[in-house]
Amino acid sequence: MRNAALFTAAAFLLTAPLPPGVAKEPAPTGSAAEPGDAEVAARSEALEVAGAFSNDGFKIRDGHWVDGIAVNKPKIIQVNLFAGNQYWFIAAASEKAKKIAVSIFNEKGEPLLSEPYSNARQSAAGFAPETSGPYYVQVEETEGEPATFCFLYSYK
Numbered sequence: 693m694r695n696a697a698l699f700t701a702a703a704f705l706l707t708a709p710l711p712p713g714v715a716k717e718p719a720p721t722g723s724a725a726e727p728g729d730a731e732v733a734a735r736s737e738a739l740e741v742a743g744a745f746s747n748d749g750f751k752i753r754d755g756h757w758v759d760g761i762a763v764n765k766p767k768i769i770q771v772n773l774f775a776g777n778q779y780w781f782i783a784a785a786s787e788k789a790k791k792i793a794v795s796i797f798n799e800k801g802e803p804l805l806s807e808p809y810s811n812a813r814q815s816a817a818g819f820a821p822e823t824s825g826p827y828y829v830q831v832e833e834t835e836g837e838p839a840t841f842c843f844l845y846s847y848k
Contacts, residue, residue: 730786730840731758737784738842741814745780750846757843761785761792766832769843773821780809780846782816783831789813790836797828813839 735756742752761767773779785792794817796804804827807818821827831843 728840730788731842734758734784734786734840734842737814738782738844741782741784741809741811741816742780742844742846745782745816745846748848750778750780750848752844752846755844758840760838761789761831761833761841762838763833763836766830767841767843769829769831771827771829771845773819773824773827775821775824777847778818778820780816780818781829781843782814782845783841783843784814785833785836785839785841787813787839788837789833789839789841791834792841793830793832793834795830795832797830799826799828801828 735758738756739752742750746752757769759767771779771781781794781796783792783794791810791812792815793810794808794815796806796817796819798804804819809816809818815831817829819827829843829845831841833839833841
């Protein structure tokens with residue numbers, strides 16, 4: 693999880709208390725070695741989607757988060773959002789994943805309506821919070837084999 697430090701102020705990966713009904717995954721482990729092909733591929737796919745949103749004025753938040761993912765083992769990332777901003781949460785996976793999904797939840801663990809984007813191994817959810825505070829983004833593999841995914845987000 694060498695990139696987690698880049699999210700310290702804006703996103704807390706599974707460290708804060710989670711709302712009822714939201715399962716906590718163990719913190720990922722990893723080495724500081726050079727990124728592997730799967731990580732590079734997942735990040736490239738995520739940046740491709742984020743680039744499309746930047747054409748609409750969205751800025752890509754510094755940093756990204758990479759980890760393994762498997763069917764029925766979603767990952768949850770806590771983010772602090774600000775009312776008045778618009779966000780796109782983007783995830784993309786390596787080739788072993790066939791389909792992933794991104795969902796957003798409030799601090800009570802209730803699903804929120806978001807603008808969806810999905811293209812097999814790429815998925816995103818657009819959201820504009822009415823109130824500032826903590827929210828949870830779930831990245832889930834719905835089809836495929838265990839894979840590597842990359843998460844990042846944009847705002848304006």
